[in-house]
Amino acid sequence: MRFIGPIKDEYKKRSLQWTISLSFTAIAFISIASMAIAFYTHSINTLRTNTIKQNEQIVDQVSWNLNSYLRNMMSISDTMCYSVIKNRNLTNERINEEMNLLYEANKDNLTSIVCATGDGAIIAASPVSSRKSGVDLKKQEWFQNAFDEIENLHFSVPHVQNIFEDSNYRYYWVVSLSRSVELTFLGNVRNGVLLVDMNYSGIEQMFENVNDGGVGFVYLCDSDGKIIYHPMQKAIYAGLVNENNLAHCHYADGAYSEKFDGQERDVVVKTVGYTGWKIISVTPTSELALDMGQMRNYLLMVAITVLILIVVGNYIISYVVTDPIRKLEDSIAYLEEGVTGQDVMNEDEIFIGGSHEIRHLGRTIKSMIRQMRKLTDEMVKEQKAKRKSELDALQSQINPHFLYNTLDSVVWMIEGERYKDAISMVTALAQLFRISLSKGNNIISIHDEIIHAKNYLNIQKVRYKNKFSATIDIDPAIENCATIKLIVQPLLENAIYYGVEHMDGEGEITLRGYEKDGDVYISVSDNGMGIPEEVRQTLLTDKARSRGKGSGIGLWNVNQRIQIYFKGDYGLIIESELDEGTTVTIHLPKIPIEEYRKEEGKS
Amino acid sequence: MKKLTEHRRLLVVAILLVIFLVTAISQIYLQTPKSETRKHVSLIVYGEDTERWENLRDGAALVCEEKNSGLSLLTTLSEEDVSEQIEIIDREIENGADALIIAPCSSQDIRDHIERKNPGIPVVFVEEVLSLDGSLSCITPDDYNMGHELGENLVENESGIVTVAVISDEPKKDSVSLREKGFLDAIEGKVGKLITWSDTDNRMGSDKRTFIQKALVSEATDVIVSFDNTTTDALIDALSNLNEERRIYSVSTSNKALYNLYSRKIITLAYPNEYAMGYLAAMNVLDRPYADKMYRDKEIEYRIVRKEDMYDEDNQTLLFPFVN
Numbered sequence: 001m002r003f004i005g006p007i008k009d010e011y012k013k014r015s016l017q018w019t020i021s022l023s024f025t026a027i028a029f030i031s032i033a034s035m036a037i038a039f040y041t042h043s044i045n046t047l048r049t050n051t052i053k054q055n056e057q058i059v060d061q062v063s064w065n066l067n068s069y070l071r072n073m074m075s076i077s078d079t080m081c082y083s084v085i086k087n088r089n090l091t092n093e094r095i096n097e098e099m100n101l102l103y104e105a106n107k108d109n110l111t112s113i114v115c116a117t118g119d120g121a122i123i124a125a126s127p128v129s130s131r132k133s134g135v136d137l138k139k140q141e142w143f144q145n146a147f148d149e150i151e152n153l154h155f156s157v158p159h160v161q162n163i164f165e166d167s168n169y170r171y172y173w174v175v176s177l178s179r180s181v182e183l184t185f186l187g188n189v190r191n192g193v194l195l196v197d198m199n200y201s202g203i204e205q206m207f208e209n210v211n212d213g214g215v216g217f218v219y220l221c222d223s224d225g226k227i228i229y230h231p232m233q234k235a236i237y238a239g240l241v242n243e244n245n246l247a248h249c250h251y252a253d254g255a256y257s258e259k260f261d262g263q264e265r266d267v268v269v270k271t272v273g274y275t276g277w278k279i280i281s282v283t284p285t286s287e288l289a290l291d292m293g294q295m296r297n298y299l300l301m302v303a304i305t306v307l308i309l310i311v312v313g314n315y316i317i318s319y320v321v322t323d324p325i326r327k328l329e330d331s332i333a334y335l336e337e338g339v340t341g342q343d344v345m346n347e348d349e350i351f352i353g354g355s356h357e358i359r360h361l362g363r364t365i366k367s368m369i370r371q372m373r374k375l376t377d378e379m380v381k382e383q384k385a386k387r388k389s390e391l392d393a394l395q396s397q398i399n400p401h402f403l404y405n406t407l408d409s410v411v412w413m414i415e416g417e418r419y420k421d422a423i424s425m426v427t428a429l430a431q432l433f434r435i436s437l438s439k440g441n442n443i444i445s446i447h448d449e450i451i452h453a454k455n456y457l458n459i460q461k462v463r464y465k466n467k468f469s470a471t472i473d474i475d476p477a478i479e480n481c482a483t484i485k486l487i488v489q490p491l492l493e494n495a496i497y498y499g500v501e502h503m504d505g506e507g508e509i510t511l512r513g514y515e516k517d518g519d520v521y522i523s524v525s526d527n528g529m530g531i532p533e534e535v536r537q538t539l540l541t542d543k544a545r546s547r548g549k550g551s552g553i554g555l556w557n558v559n560q561r562i563q564i565y566f567k568g569d570y571g572l573i574i575e576s577e578l579d580e581g582t583t584v585t586i587h588l589p590k591i592p593i594e595e596y597r598k599e600e601g602k603s
Numbered sequence: 604m605k606k607l608t609e610h611r612r613l614l615v616v617a618i619l620l621v622i623f624l625v626t627a628i629s630q631i632y633l634q635t636p637k638s639e640t641r642k643h644v645s646l647i648v649y650g651e652d653t654e655r656w657e658n659l660r661d662g663a664a665l666v667c668e669e670k671n672s673g674l675s676l677l678t679t680l681s682e683e684d685v686s687e688q689i690e691i692i693d694r695e696i697e698n699g700a701d702a703l704i705i706a707p708c709s710s711q712d713i714r715d716h717i718e719r720k721n722p723g724i725p726v727v728f729v730e731e732v733l734s735l736d737g738s739l740s741c742i743t744p745d746d747y748n749m750g751h752e753l754g755e756n757l758v759e760n761e762s763g764i765v766t767v768a769v770i771s772d773e774p775k776k777d778s779v780s781l782r783e784k785g786f787l788d789a790i791e792g793k794v795g796k797l798i799t800w801s802d803t804d805n806r807m808g809s810d811k812r813t814f815i816q817k818a819l820v821s822e823a824t825d826v827i828v829s830f831d832n833t834t835t836d837a838l839i840d841a842l843s844n845l846n847e848e849r850r851i852y853s854v855s856t857s858n859k860a861l862y863n864l865y866s867r868k869i870i871t872l873a874y875p876n877e878y879a880m881g882y883l884a885a886m887n888v889l890d891r892p893y894a895d896k897m898y899r900d901k902e903i904e905y906r907i908v909r910k911e912d913m914y915d916e917d918n919q920t921l922l923f924p925f926v927n
Contacts, residue, residue, distance in 0.1 A: 160923045162914045169862040171923050204925065235665055237920040238879040238904065305624045312617040
C-alpha cells in the first residue's frame with residue numbers, strides 16, 4: 001500500500017499526453033492479457049475436453065475389440081466344453097481331432113488348448129507337444145482358479161506358459177482362459193479343467209496399435225490392478241516407472257483427473273465385460289501443454305504486436321488530442337514570462353487551433369488578454385500623464401524666495417538710480433518667465449533652454465554681485481535638438497547654492513553642450529567644495545528630494561522627467577570630487593525639435 | 604515540423620517492429636517442429652549375437668523413444684577383439700554420435716582409450732569398469748554381491764566335499780572378475796576342492812567350448828561355475844557334446860541358460876536385470892539431471908533363480924521378455 005502513494009503522486013505530475021497514453025496502454029495491456037489468458041485457458045480446456053472425448057472413443061473401440069477377442073476365446077472354450085467334451089465317453093473316444101480343428105481355425109490367437117483331469121493329467125492338447133517333466137498342473141494358478149468357482153470362466157493375467165517342452169528354448173506369454181468341465185469316463189462324471197491359452201501378443205498388438213502416436217497411452221489391468229498390458233510394462237516391473245494401477249482398478253467407468261508422481265493426468269476408465277479388466281487411458285496434461293506450446297508462442301507474439309501497435313496508436317492519438325492544449329499552454333506561459341519581464345502583452349501570440357473546444361478556449365483567453373491589455377494601457381497612460389503633469393507643475397514653479405530677492409534687487413537698483421541694470425534684470429526675468437511658459441510646450445529646443453539658463457545666470461550674477469563667473473560653451477550642432485524645458489536651470493541653481501555661494505574665492509560655473517556617440521550631453525560644472533560620495537549616491541533617489549534652497553526641485557525630479565519623456569538610459573550623470581568641484585551632466589537623445597514635434601503631433 | 608518528423612520516425616520504427624514480429628511469429632509457427640534436434644545414441648557391445656543384448660537394447664530404446672532420440676546397436680565380430688571395439692567407438696564419435704553406451708570387451712583397455720580420446724560426449728559403461736575418473740560412469744548391478752550370493756547358494760545346496768571348478772576365462776572384464784571374487788569369498792573353505800579353469804593365454808584360440816571340453820575330460824569335478832553368458836553357453840555345449848552332466852552355477856542372461864535352468868542342468872542362475880541397465884544408461888546419457896534426480900540411489904536388480912521359482916510371477920517378468 002505504501003507504494004501506491006508515490007505512484008499516485010508521480011501520475012499526477014505527468015503531462016496530459018503521458019497520462020492519456022499510460023492509461024490507455026494500461027487498459028489495453030490488461031484487456032489483451034486477459035483475453036489472451038482467457039483464450040489460452042479456454043483452448044487448453046477445449047483441448048482437454050476433446051482429448052478426453054477422443055480417448056473415450058479410443059477406449060470404447062479397444063473395449064469392443066478386446067470383448068470380441070475374448071468372446072471368441074470364450075466361444076472356443078464353450079464349443080470345446082459343450083460340443084466336444086460334454087457327454088463324450090473319454091474312455092474310448094478321443095477329442096483330439098475336434099480340438100485340433102478348433103486350434104487350427106484360431107491359431108493366430110491361440111497358443112494351445114488343453115484338457116486335463118482334476119489330477120492334472122492331460123487328456124488332450126493341441127498342438128501336440130511333449131509335456132515338460134516335473135510340471136504339476138495342479139499348482140498352476142489357472143488350474144486352481146478353475147476349481148475355485150467351477151461355474152465361471154477364469155481369465156488369468158499374462159504369464160509364461162509352463163506346460164510343454166520347446167527344443168528351441170522358446171517360451172510363450174499367454175493369457176489363460178480356464179474353466180471346470182465335466183469329464184465322462186465309463187459313465188462316471190469327473191471334474192476336469194479346460195484351458196484355452198490365448199496368445200498374449202494378440203492383446204499386446206491390439207494395444208500397441210492404439211498407443212502408436214498421439215498423446216498419452218492406453219493400458220490394461222485386471223480387477224486387482226495387476227498389469228496385463230502397459231507400453232512401459234518392463235520398466236514398471238523393473239521399478240523404473242510407476243503407474244497408478246492399484247488405484248485405477250477401483251475406478252468406475254468414466255473420466256477422471258488425478259495427480260500422480262507430481263503429474264496432472266486425465267484418465268478415462270472402461271471395464272471389459274465378464275473379465276472385470278479395466279482399459280485405462282492416461283493423458284498427462286503436460287503433453288497437452290506441449291501441443292499448446294506453439295499456440296502459446298503464437299498468442300504471445302500476436303499480443304505483443306497488438307500491444308506495440310496500441311502503444312504507438314495511443315501515443316499518436318494522445319499527441320493529436322493534447323498538442324493544441326499544450327500549444328495553448330505554451331503560449332500562455334510565454335505570455336506570463338513576457339508580463340514578468342515587463343514586456344507588453346501580445347494577445348496575437350495566443351494559440352488558436354485544434355478541436356472546437358480548444359479553439360473556443362483560445363479565443364476566450366485572447367479576448368480576455370486584449371481587455372486586460374487595454375485596461376492596463378489606460379491605467380499606465382493615466383498614471384504617466386498624472387505624474388508628468390505633477391513634475392511639470394513642480395518644474396514650472398518659480399521659487400517665491402527667488403522672485404522676491406530678484407524683485408528686491410530691482411527695487412534696490414532703481415533706488416540707487418541704476419536704471420540700466422534694473423531694466424536688464426527685469427528683461428532677464430521677463431525672458432525667464434516667457435521660456436518657462438513656452439506656449440505650454442514641455443519640449444523646447446536646446447537653444448531656448450540655454451537662453452533661459454543665460455537669463456537665470458544673469459539674474460543670479462546681479463544678485464550675488466558677480467561672486468562667480470559663468471562660461472557657456474554650446475555646440476551649435478545640438479542647439480536645434482529637443483530637450484525638456486527647465487532642466488538646466490535647476491542644475492545651475494544647485495551649482496550656485498551648493499557650489500560657489502560659500503566660496504571664499506571667485507566661483508566658476510561652466511555650462512557645456514556637446515554631442516557624443518550620437519547622443520546629446522549638457523553639463524554644468526562648478527569648482528565648489530564638491531559632494532561627499534555617500535551623498536552623491538543618494539542624489540538621484542526619491543529620498544534626496546530637497547525643499548531647501550533654490551527652486552526646491554531636486555536633481556531627482558530632473559532625472560525622473562528625462563526618463564519619463566525619453567525612455568532608455570537617459571537622465572543625469574553626477575560626478576564630484578571633494579574640494580575640486582561637481583559636474584552634473586544631462587544625457588539626452590539627439591532628436592531635432594521639428595522631428596519630435598512631428599512625432600508628437602502624430603501620436 | 605520537428606514533431607512531425609519524430610512521429611514519422613516512430614511510425615517507421617513501429618512498422619518495422621511489427622514486420623519483425625510477424626516474421627518471427629511465422630518462423631516460430633512454421634519451423635518449430637523442424638527445429639527439434641534429434642540426438643543419436645550408439646550402444647556398442649561385444650560379440651555378434653544381437654539377441655544376447657536384446658534386453659539391454661529394449662531398455663535403452665524406451666528412453667530414446669521418450670527423448671525423441673535414435674539408437675543403434677553395434678556389435679563386434681569377436682567377443683575379445685579390443686581393437687575392433689575401439690575402431691567402432693572412434694568411428695561413432697567421428698560420425699557425430701551424441702552419446703555412447705558401451706559394454707566393454709576389455710574394461711581397462713576401453714576405459715583407457717575413452718579417457719585418452721576424451722570424446723566430449725556423454726559415455727556410460729554397462730559393465731563394471733574399475734577406477735573410472737569423474738566424467739565417466741557405469742551402470743551395473745553389484746557384481747561382487749551377485750557372485751557372493753551365487754557362492755552362498757552353492758554352499759547351501761551342495762555338500763562340503765564337492766569339487767568345484769570355476770571357469771576363469773574373462774580376466775579382462777572387471778564385472779566377471781568381481782563376480783568371481785565374490786563367489787570365491789563366499790565358498791572359501793566350505794567346499795571339498797576348488798579348481799580354476801583358466802585359459803588366459805588363449806591356447807585354444809577363441810573356442811571356449813573346446814577349452815572347457817578339454818578341462819572336463821582332464822579333471823573330475825562335481826560342480827562347475829561360470830560368470831558370463833558366453834562361458835555359460837560354451838559350458839552347456841561342451842557338456843552336451845561330451846554327453847556329460849554336471850551341476851552348474853552360473854551368471855547369465857542367455858535363453859540357453861534359462862532352458863537349462865528349467866532342465867536342471869543349471870542349478871542356480873544369477874540373472875541381472877539388463878533391461879534396467881539399458882534404461883538407466885540411456886537416461887544418464889540423454890537426461891543426466893533427471894536421472895540424477897529420479898534414480899540416484901537406484902540399484903540394478905539381479906535375481907538368484909532356481910528351477911522351482913523361475914516361473915514365479917516376479918521372476919518370469921524378468922527372465923522372459925515379452926517379445927521373443
